[in-house]
Amino acid sequence: MGFVHSKSSNLTPFFPYGAEGVFEAAAVVYWSYTGFDMVATMAEETKNPSRDIPIGLVGSMSVITVVYCLMALALTMMVKYTEIDVNAAYSVAFDRIGMNWAKYVVSICALKGMTTSLLVGSMGQARYTTQIARAHMIPPWFALVHPKTGTPINATLLVTIISCVVAFFSSLDVLSSVLSFSTLFIFMLMAVALLVRRYYVKDVTPKNELGKFITCLFVIIGSSIGVTALWNSNSRGWIGYTAAGLFWFVGTSGMMLLPKQRVPKVWGVPLVPWLPSLSIGMNLFLIGSLGRVAFFRFFICSAVMLLYYLFVGLHATYDLAYQDRQESKLGDGKGNDNQVTAS
Structure with missing residues (x-):
């Protein structure tokens, strides 16, 4: 409907706020794509997760990216970018072009979309909460699964109530x-974890290879932070960016020369280490575009969660591991007694 009343003249100027505005907006809107990772949380309930999960991830991301781009294009062609209402963009845009009835349709669809997002988010976060409860970092009551539906109903209720509040x-x-910073930071850590998983196996990877891997990883992260710092300092000289880019290239190339300790049998991320290394750089760059206030809020939230883990979660997981070891020893002792009795 938006393209029917669109005007190409509204796209001029195409980049009114320059590259800085594009990167700042991209960093903030990044959290709109976070729903796709909920597909991965359903691996335990999928018949063939090694095949179905990648298909679901790639398929959902492809569809959502196309839809988001078309929606943004339709909005900016309907009204001038200076006239877009940040609180109700599409409803106000349809009202200004004379399609009053469309704004009610948009409002109803937006309400349904928010409800769907809440349900999907609760479903995925409940699975995370279940695993945390199984590790006793929160009361294990939240890890209980409903006997009929096979779903973590207690964790779902907890996540839903907290989200609403x-x-x-x-x-x-x-x-x-906060969500954009957290999402970018988590995606950066995912790329780092992927590299660690491919190039390191405990008690298998030689120490010299591990040292080379850590060095290359620090070079990649450091050069990415360097590019971000240069951009935020309004430095437009090519020397600093070239030097940081060369360090990133050398670090990634050095990692590529290292032997891989794991090779996925069914499906795996292609172009390793180049693709994860590029993901690290892009995520760190977008994090730097969020501003100081976002850093402050993120570190406050992280500090609170870290304190909870140090004073509560760490001790709970240690006690659980100790209990499991004791039960394992008792089981081995009973097994040995049975063997002696049988002999």
Whole structure:
């Protein structure tokens, strides 16, 4: 409907805020793509996860990317970018072009979309919460699974209630900045974890190879941070960017020369280490585009969670591991007694 009343003249100027505006907006809107990772949380309930999960991830991301791009294009062609209402963009845009009935359709669809996002988010986060409860970092009662449906109903209720309370008492800009920072940081760690998984196996990887891997990884991360720092310092000289780019290239090339300790049998991320290394650089660059306030909010939240882990979660997981070891020893002792009795 938006393309019917679109005007190509509204796309001029195409980059009104320059490259800085593009990267800043990309960093904030990044959290809109976070729903795709919920597909991965369903691996335990999928018949063939090694095949179905990658198909679901790639398929969902491809469809959502195309839809988001078409929606953004339709909006900016309907009204001038200066006239877009950040609180109700499509409803106000349809109202201004005379399609009053369309704004009600958009409002209803937006409400349904938010409800769907809440349900999908609760479903995925409940699986995370279940694993955390199984490790006794929170009360194990939240790890209970319903006997009929096979779903973690207690964890789902916990996540849903907390999400509703936080959303009700928080503003959108605060939530978007914290979620964007967290999402980018997690995706960066995922890329690092992928490299670690491919190039390191405990008690198998030689120490000299491990040292080379760590060195290359630090070079990749350091050069990526260097590019981000140069960009935020408004430095437009090519020497600094070239030097940082060369360090990134050398670090990635050096890692490529190392022997891989794991090779996926069914499906795996291609172009390793280049693709994960590029992901590290892009995520760190977008993190740097969020501003100081986002850093402050993220570190406050991280500090609270770290304190909880150090004073509660760490001791709970240690006690659980100790209990498992004791039960394992008792089981081995009973097995040996049975063997002696039988002999």
